[in-house]
Amino acid sequence: MKTLKKIILGITAIIFASCEDVVDVEVQEGPKRLVVEASLDWEKGTDGNVQTIRLRESTPFFNTNTNTEVTGASVVVTNDDNGAIYNFEDQGNGEYLTMNFEPILGQTYSLRIEYNGEVYTAEETMTPVTDxxxxxxxxxxxxxxxxxxxxxxxxxxxxxxxxxxxxxxxxxxxxxxxxxxxxxxxxxxxxxxxxxxxxxxxxxxxxxxxxxxxxxxxxxxSKSYYDYIKILISQLGGVGLFESTPVDVKGNCINITNPENYAFGYFRLSQVVKTSYTFVED
The missing domain is CATH 2.60.40 (Immunoglobulin-like)
Incomplete structure (x- = not known):
């Protein structure tokens, strides 16, 4: 019915060297891009009012610098069906928080991010889940x-x-x-x-x-997010969701000011059911 995603991401550098010669391998670095982690998940049995969107900048593949949080951005989500507006407040650490979000199944929401003089937008529908x-x-x-x-x-x-x-x-x-x-x-x-x-x-x-x-x-x-995450899972295979990948995977966040400077990540709205299981002797 399915194949477990147990792919281990690997990078092999083949270097031919002698005892006297050193070969330097240069890795091309792409431009820094905005990385949007905007998964608004509504757990069944909760109000779903508290939601967080995280922003950071991408880094070169081998860069271990973790101080890439984006602050000073404007982050707003709008319910396109009823006009409700939700401002996500900057927490100073790359997180943007709202305490009054209202999730409504089947309704469409828009995300608008203003950062560094550019505007990013995305649109998605709150998708239900069965029990x-x-x-x-x-x-x-x-x-x-x-x-x-x-x-x-x-x-x-x-x-x-x-x-x-x-x-x-x-x-x-x-x-x-x-x-x-x-x-x-x-x-x-x-x-x-x-x-x-x-x-x-x-x-x-x-x-x-x-x-x-x-x-x-x-x-x-949604189907569009399914198509996106399927590609991402196949590339990552155990690496963090928003780390560097071998091939750029574009989400649904569009830079309407400068389309060439597109963002990574995805604006998703999902209903979710959660549980846990403890294994026993069988």
Whole structure:
């Protein structure tokens, strides 16, 4: 039904050298760009009023400088259907916060960012998600029948075109795993989505074991975001969502002042259901 995204991002530099000659390898650096992390997630059972948008500047691939937060920008989200305006206040650390956002399923919202004399805009619809009906463990459906896997069960709504983002993170692990899915061949059916961790001797990653706790998020996403995140997951394979990638992946944030100076990242509005599962002896 799916393929686990366990790609490890690697860069191989082949250097021919003798005992006397040194070869310098120059890596071309692209221009700095605005990076927009604007995921407005509305967890079921909450008001969804508190939302944060994060801005930073991109860095060259090998640059370890982490002080790239963007401050002094103007960040505004507007509900295009009812005209409500939400100002995101600068927190001085790259985060922009609002306390009064009102998420409404099916309605369209616009993002406007003013930074360094340029204006960036994006548009997206708040996308619903169905409920998780069961979570359980097994060993029979993964790539290794000796390895524990967690199963997330839900019933896909009958309307055509549902797309999903799954986030799995074992407590104690540094980064989550992301997987994308759609209902192309499963529309209106009960879906059993499984996830396992394969052993990796190079990174000391171990499979699930009894006592492990995995936190799970299932997000309803638009088709356009599905297309975007599918490419991004295939490139990153475990690297942070907004780190440098081998090929530029353009999101939906458009620079209307200077189109050539486009931004990275995406403006997304998703309803999400969250749960956790603790593995037991079987």
């Amino acid at each position: 998780i009906t069961n979570v359980f463990q097994d060993r029979k459906d993964g790539f290794d029948d000796e390895v524990l896997e967690v199963h997330v069960v839900f019933t896909d709504p009958e309307e055509v075109g549902n797309h999903y983002l799954f986030k799995f993170q074992r407590e104690g692990d540094l980064l989550p795993d992301l997987e994308e899915g759609k209902d192309e061949f499963l529309n209106g059916n009960e879906i059993d989505w499984w996830y396992e961790i394969e052993e990796d001797d190079n990174t000391d990653i171990e499979p699930f074991k009894p006592g492990d706790v995995v936190n799970i998020g299932m997000y309803g996403i």
